[in-house]
Structure formats: C-alpha cells, structure tokens
Amino acid sequence: MTRTDVPDVPRLSDSPIKEQAVRHALLPLRIFLGVTFVYAGLDKLTDSAFLSAAGEGSIGDLMRGVRDTSAVPALVDLALKAPVGFAVVLAIGEILVGLGTLAGLLTRIAAVGGALISLSLWLTVSWAVTPYYYGNDLIYLLAWTPLILAGAAYPSLDSLIRSRRSRRRA
Numbered sequence: 790m791t792r793t794d795v796p797d798v799p800r801l802s803d804s805p806i807k808e809q810a811v812r813h814a815l816l817p818l819r820i821f822l823g824v825t826f827v828y829a830g831l832d833k834l835t836d837s838a839f840l841s842a843a844g845e846g847s848i849g850d851l852m853r854g855v856r857d858t859s860a861v862p863a864l865v866d867l868a869l870k871a872p873v874g875f876a877v878v879l880a881i882g883e884i885l886v887g888l889g890t891l892a893g894l895l896t897r898i899a900a901v902g903g904a905l906i907s908l909s910l911w912l913t914v915s916w917a918v919t920p921y922y923y924g925n926d927l928i929y930l931l932a933w934t935p936l937i938l939a940g941a942a943y944p945s946l947d948s949l950i951r952s953r954r955s956r957r958r959a
Contacts, residue, residue, distance in 0.1 A: 865913050
C-alpha cells in the first residue's frame with residue numbers, strides 16, 4: 790500500500806508543520822554563524838597576545854607564519870603593514886557580521902561580509918591545510934551562501950521591516 794492509498798492521513802507537504810519548517814529552515818545556520826562570528830571577534834579583541842605585532846600568539850607572528858604558504862601573499866603583506874589595526878578591523882567586522890546575522894538585519898549584506906572574511910582567511914591562513922577539509926574557513930565560506938541567496942525569512946528584523954513597509958503601502 791502506498792502513501793497515496795491512505796486518504797485520511799495528511800501529507801507533510803500539505804501541513805502547517807512543513808510551512809513552519811520551511812520558514813525557519815535557515816534559523817539554525819543563522820544562529821550558529823552569528824554566535825560563532827561574535828565569539829571569534831570578541832575573542833580576538835580580548836586577547837592581548839593576539840593584538841600584538843610580534844610575540845607568541847600574535848596576529849603578526851600568525852601572518853608571518855602563513856605568508857609563504859598562502860594563496861594570495863599580497864593579502865598577508867597588506868595585513869603585515871599594520872597587523873594590530875588589521876586584527877582590530879577583522880574582529881569588529883566579525884562582531885558586526887555576527888550581530889547582523891543573529892538579528893536578521895541586513896542579512897544578505899552581513900552574509901556577504903561573513904563570506905568575504907571567510908574567503909580571505911581561507912586564501913591566507915588555512916590555504917595550506919591538508920587535506921583541505923581540515924581547514925574550517927572553506928566550510929564557513931560555503932555556509933554563508935544560503936544566507937546570501939535567501940536572506941533571513943523569519944524571525945528577523947528584515948522580515949519585520951518588510952511587513953511594516955507592505956502594510957504602509959497597502
């Protein structure tokens with residue numbers, strides 16, 4: 790007996806459960822990426838060793854260590870011109886991307902920012918990691934893609950703003 794032979798059993802495709810699942814499908818990804826990026830940014834800003842041009846655990850030493858193995862050494866050279874400033878900008882960027890993603894505010898723009906941060910880290914810091922799947926920056930880059938394409942449906946400030954705009958127009 791096939792599923793279509795049982796007319797009194799509602800199909801999931803016709804149910805409000807599926808509608809809710811579709812509506813919230815990207816929420817776990819938004820929460821994970823948002824929390825992770827806020828945490829990464831705060832971790833960088835509160836780590837005095839990281840926010841140094843030289844020394845163990847510093848951004849400067851990290852950049853000098855990956856310079857010759859990165860896919861784009863010019864990006865590393867650019868960061869090395871002002872390593873502490875670069876680290877602060879990176880950390881603030883991660884926090885802003887994370888907060889925008891969590892709140893669902895300008896989600897597509899935040900996701901593009903997250904993807905660009907992940908891309909730059911993949912091309913520099915984790916480029917030489919082998920096998921490639923041991924490096925996490927590539928998967929973060931790909932994880933931002935659904936949010937770039939779809940934005941944040943619900944719950945999000947973007948959806949709240951859209952619904953208020955549509956009510957004003959009506």
